[in-house]
Amino acid sequence: METSGHSGIEYDKVDKDYFEKRQLKRGAAGPLLLIGLGIAYVISGDYAGWNFGLAQGGWGGLMIASVLMAIMYTCMCFALAELATIAPTAGGGYGFARRAFGPWGGFLTGTAILIEYAIAPAAIAVFIGGYIKSLFEIDVSQWLVSAVFFGIFLGIHIYGAGEALRLIFGITALAVIALVVWIFAMAPFFDSAKWLDIAVNPDAAGASPFLPFGYLGIWAAIPFAMWFFLAIEGVPLAAEETSDPKRDLPRGLIGGMFVLLAFCALIMILGPGGVGSEALKANTNPLVAALEHPATYGGPTWISKFVNFVGLAGLIASFFSIIYAYSRLVFAMSRAGYLPRGLSLTNARQSPWVALIVPGIAGFLLSLSGQGDQLILMAVFGATISYILMMASHIKLRLAEPDLPRPYSTPGGVLTSGVALVLACIALAAVFVGDTKMAIGGHAISVAFLSAIAYAILVAYFAIYSRHHLVAAAPGEDAPF
Structure with missing residues (x-):
């Protein structure tokens, strides 16, 4: 065992076989697949x-x-x-913060991302159930929906990364087509007056038809606005399966983001502008509800059935791709000893099967709550903490190591990451502003409190055990700090 002299961090030496059993398949993802992956992570939020x-x-x-x-x-x-x-490893944000702030920074960032990515598929599974009920007009149980979808898509990922990424890309393409059809179908019914049909709360400060719940409503809406973009930051998790990560990862991140910006704007304008905000505020399948509303097509049509059926592809694309993301993060952190090492074992097809299954079980159990809105808040809790730490990492590396080779340079430098950092702090506060209660075992528990407890348990594991048993020479651990 070696001691780093950094906050009580200690390393274990491992033999060559350790890393040979923990290899991902290089070259499985090119720039086009990465753009598709970035869109796939998020498109369910549309x-x-x-x-x-x-x-x-x-x-x-x-x-x-x-x-x-x-x-x-x-x-x-x-x-x-x-x-x-700078740090193209399968750990993504964990690797960035590890490079900037050392093992503690890496762990705090990585576990925050893990909370986000383990919970997001649970929320999406709830929404998949809503779309299935609408499409087939049957009262299918959430247990069955979750079991089928977790089972099938975990199995595909275990079979192999290349096959999974190509299937994700194909599903995402279908989901994009359905969104385009929805946009053209809703455009004729647009009326901006419909945006403001929610009753005004006269007791809220600053309340008006534009802000019916006052200024505080803006804060409370932030976690749900994030759902238009949540998880795009997962593109770098494919770094070790990309032929040229220093070229392809920036293209995947930025290309995917611009597509998502366009869809966010069009959906926000045309959905409530077609049928009113009141009609959509509580739907688990709002796009289909908008097409079948009396103010538009007045009931099921071939367009609404098409969007509903193919729209499932959008939910499945995000569900499928976020499973990919959490498995790579868990794989990287486990391989380096931050999480139990058994989680990073790969099979003969170089797929991290244990890192797929264990968080998948947690996501399945959470989905049984059927409370998609509360699960969104839990995912956003982890996401915002990771955003704060990743942006702080960017600023730290810019200031501490200005001469570090940067194949891609951020436009605006630390001003750009500083803006993101401030807004991420606001978003974290918004989780507590919009905090709700989740029913568990007959008890109502604060969603923010539940998320904080999960985070604290993971941090305690690192403080008590894993920081004394990190793996020497693991990817990213040989970087200076």
Whole structure:
């Protein structure tokens, strides 16, 4: 065992076989697949989840929140594109913070991302259930939906990375087509007056038809505005399966982000502008509800059935791709000893099967709550903490190591990452502003409190055990700090 002299960090030496059993398949993802992967991570947020923000802030509150989060994510993607070329490892944000702040910074960032990525598929599984009920007009149980989708897509990922990434790309293409069809179908019914049909709360400070729940509604809507973009930061997790990560990762991040910005704007304008904000604020399948509303097509049509059926592809694309993301993060952190080492074992097809299954079980169990809006808040809790730490990493490396080779340089430098950092702090506060209760075992528990407890347990594991048993010479651990 070797001691680093850095906050009590200690390393274990491992033999050559250790890393040979923990290899990913290089070259499985090119730049086009990475753009598709970035869109796939997020596209489910266009189909469901964002609309809960209407119930928190009205159309005006959600619109302002969406603009702020669009700025945050765009600035963040530019900063992450630079970081991805400095530390291209399967750990993504964990690797960036490890490079900037050492093992503690890496662990705190990586576990925050893990909370986000382990919970997001659970929320998406709930929305998949809503779309299936609407499409087939049956009351299917959430248990069955979750079991089928987790089972099938975990199995595909275990079979192999190249096959999984190509399937993700194909599913995402179908989801994009369905969104384009929806946009053209809704355009004839647009009327901006419909945006403001939610009743005004006269007791809220600053309340108006534009902000029916007042200024506080903007804050409460932020976690749901993030659903338009949440998880785009996962593109760098494919670094070790990319032929040329220093070229391809920035293209994947920035290309995917611009596509998502366009869809966010069009959906926010045309959905509530076609049927009103009140009609969509609580739907688990808002795009289909908009097409079948009396103010548009008045019931099921071939267009609504098409969007519903193919729209499932959007939910599945995000569900499928985020499973990919959490497995690579868990793989990288486990390989380096931050998480139990058994989680990083790969099979004969170089797929991290244990890192796929264990968080998948947690996601399956959480999905049984059926409370998609609360699960969104839990995922956003982890995401915002990781954003703060990743942007701080960008600033730290710019200031401490200005001569560090940067194949891609962030436009605006630390000003860009600084804007993202400030907005991420605001988004974290918004989780507590919009905090709700999740029913577990007959008890109502604060969602923010539950997320904080999970984070604290992971941090305690590192403080008590794993920081004394990190793996010497693991990718990223040989970087100076």
